Amino acid sequence: MEIPVATNGMEVVYRKPSTLTETPFHYCPGCGHGVAHRLLMEVVEEMGIQEKTIGVAPVGCSVFAYHYMNIDMQEAAHGRACAVATGIKRVMPDRFVFSYQGDGDLAAIGTGETIHTVNRGENILVVFINNAIYGMTGGQMAPTTLLGMVTSTTPYGREQPVMGFPLKITDLIAQLPGSYYVTRQAVHTPATVRKTKKAFRTAFEYQQHKKGTCFVEVVSNCPSGWKMTPVESNEWMEKNMFPAYPLGDLKVPHPILSQV
Amino acid sequence: MSTEPEKPRMMKGNEALAEAAIRAGLQAYFGYPITPQSEILEYFTVEMPKRGGVALQAESELAAINMVYGAAAAGARAMTSSSSPGISLMQEGLSYMASAQLPCLVVNVSRGGPGLGTIQPAQSDYFQATKGGGHGDYHLIVLAPSTVQEMADFVFDAFRLAERYRNPAMILADGALGQMMEKVVLPPEGSLPRTEKPWATTGKPPWRERNYITSLYIEPDEMEGINLQLQKKYAEMQKEVRYQEVDTDDAEILVVAFGLAARIAQNAMEQARERGIKVGLLRPITLYPFPHEAIGNLTRNVVSVLVVEMNAGQMVEDVRLAVNGRRPVHFKGRMGGVIPSPEEVLEAIESVAESYRIPQE
Numbered sequence A: 001m002e003i004p005v006a007t008n009g010m011e012v013v014y015r016k017p018s019t020l021t022e023t024p025f026h027y028c029p030g031c032g033h034g035v036a037h038r039l040l041m042e043v044v045e046e047m048g049i050q051e052k053t054i055g056v057a058p059v060g061c062s063v064f065a066y067h068y069m070n071i072d073m074q075e076a077a078h079g080r081a082c083a084v085a086t087g088i089k090r091v092m093p094d095r096f097v098f099s100y101q102g103d104g105d106l107a108a109i110g111t112g113e114t115i116h117t118v119n120r121g122e123n124i125l126v127v128f129i130n131n132a133i134y135g136m137t138g139g140q141m142a143p144t145t146l147l148g149m150v151t152s153t154t155p156y157g158r159e160q161p162v163m164g165f166p167l168k169i170t171d172l173i174a175q176l177p178g179s180y181y182v183t184r185q186a187v188h189t190p191a192t193v194r195k196t197k198k199a200f201r202t203a204f205e206y207q208q209h210k211k212g213t214c215f216v217e218v219v220s221n222c223p224s225g226w227k228m229t230p231v232e233s234n235e236w237m238e239k240n241m242f243p244a245y246p247l248g249d250l251k252v253p254h255p256i257l258s259q260v
Numbered sequence B: 001m002s003t004e005p006e007k008p009r010m011m012k013g014n015e016a017l018a019e020a021a022i023r024a025g026l027q028a029y030f031g032y033p034i035t036p037q038s039e040i041l042e043y044f045t046v047e048m049p050k051r052g053g054v055a056l057q058a059e060s061e062l063a064a065i066n067m068v069y070g071a072a073a074a075g076a077r078a079m080t081s082s083s084s085p086g087i088s089l090m091q092e093g094l095s096y097m098a099s100a101q102l103p104c105l106v107v108n109v110s111r112g113g114p115g116l117g118t119i120q121p122a123q124s125d126y127f128q129a130t131k132g133g134g135h136g137d138y139h140l141i142v143l144a145p146s147t148v149q150e151m152a153d154f155v156f157d158a159f160r161l162a163e164r165y166r167n168p169a170m171i172l173a174d175g176a177l178g179q180m181m182e183k184v185v186l187p188p189e190g191s192l193p194r195t196e197k198p199w200a201t202t203g204k205p206p207w208r209e210r211n212y213i214t215s216l217y218i219e220p221d222e223m224e225g226i227n228l229q230l231q232k233k234y235a236e237m238q239k240e241v242r243y244q245e246v247d248t249d250d251a252e253i254l255v256v257a258f259g260l261a262a263r264i265a266q267n268a269m270e271q272a273r274e275r276g277i278k279v280g281l282l283r284p285i286t287l288y289p290f291p292h293e294a295i296g297n298l299t300r301n302v303v304s305v306l307v308v309e310m311n312a313g314q315m316v317e318d319v320r321l322a323v324n325g326r327r328p329v330h331f332k333g334r335m336g337g338v339i340p341s342p343e344e345v346l347e348a349i350e351s352v353a354e355s356y357r358i359p360q361e
């Protein structure tokens, strides 16, 4: 249902893209998932590729992504989104295919599928939301949880001798010859929002080159899992997450290749 | 189109199955090597690129079944194959596909277990194949070939049924059927029409609502609704039941066996008949749906029932349910990849005959 708004002759400069449904997001206040969904769908609308885009939702907080994104979608088993996306892309090579996954989904239970999908250079976009925690199951440790960080399963802080190191999977992905464009962004300020949107757009444009996997990490927050207010969580993210997961491009196509 | 059937040729079961799948309009195959079925993967990697299809060696069976999920949900005719340990890894994916109502074909060229087991043929995956296998209330459609010809023919039946019911179908073979060479007449290419899949995720055009494929129904009422829908479908599927009867008209002993075990049992039966024991065979062709009714009806006219399997006794439980206590049900099985000889099955038939003192003419 469209909500009627009286514009009184004023110009509409901000509206919901047609690629989002009318279903309100269920995400917690301050969570980055909603912003990332919107940016991705704005790009799909602006590029006019709604008809040619197929998304894969993970198991995690964004498991219901298909209720919000007004495109054809598939819901994958926990960790298997990259394999499912591979299946789609192989039978429909002219479609824009993306997976949208959390850190537990992509870098713990689904590590194998993620690495091998990128290593094959599947021509898909992988969106990776890194909030350093298992949001959906109530705030347990994720592979990306920082050392010393308290979660419900690292009540004394993550200790390396017991739980190992935070997994910088995006650095690993950038090393693989199958990846084409790898970048790490955020969605907590107007400037980072603009950059992330540009990264999504670049990734979709590259997908047409058929030169490999595009991988966009979004370093994000989890106010509920981190037990902070939205503002505190963003401050904590800037102070602790960004040093461990620095924003910026990890791999960009060779300028000549990117003209192809 | 010429109606003249092709000349028979000698083929391995695995290869006949793979060639039949291509002729059945297979669009995508995803698999992982495991003995005794690797020829299927190898055949596709040779043939699919030449014939316009997808063949991809996945990094695991877990990945393979999820690639099938993606391809099938995008509307493609898709399949995978493996042997017992690999099929265990696919159970999660099969449960998801059953819930999301996605048609596909999974071939299990099974081997002896449990664990890594042996590469020799066995039928010890009967429970896993027919009772669901993964979590939740669901069934696969299960076809059990007993010849190389059926390895080829059942690919067509499996896809037809899978697409008719929007449900994964399994061909449950074994290592011997996969490896043996027999004469086979292959069905013609393109003889299985494509079905409409308006539910497939092919990209949302402006004129329809978005399609989404999911197995998540968070509200219990909704989830129960999906379960009721599935159960209704399984009830409808019962009419697809198939079985073969041999010499059952005058039989006093009914042997029930499927796949390779049925061939061995038939050989034993012929010998038993020569010795004057009136024995008949019922071979379930669909293991799900199971021929409960046919077995129930036949047992009214026999003295007793003997089930022969290459396992510790799995299908025998379904036979007992069908017989429902009306007649004694005996079991003869070998496990761990050992194939029973016709002679030991004959012995089992004789001892059943002995115990009921059927007059031998």
Ligand SMILES: Cc1ncc(C[n+]2csc(CCOP(=O)(O)OP(=O)(O)O)c2C)c(N)n1
Pocket: A059, A060, A061, A062, A078, A101, A102, A103, A104, A105, A106, A129, A131, A133, A134, A135, A136, A137, A142
């Ligand atoms: C096979 C399996 N194991 C465990 C779960 C439970 N589970 C659901 S979501 C989740 C973690 C998700 O965390 P993440 O991928 O980081 O995404 P987030 O919720 O933080 O967005 C787990 C463990 C499951 N659904 N399936």
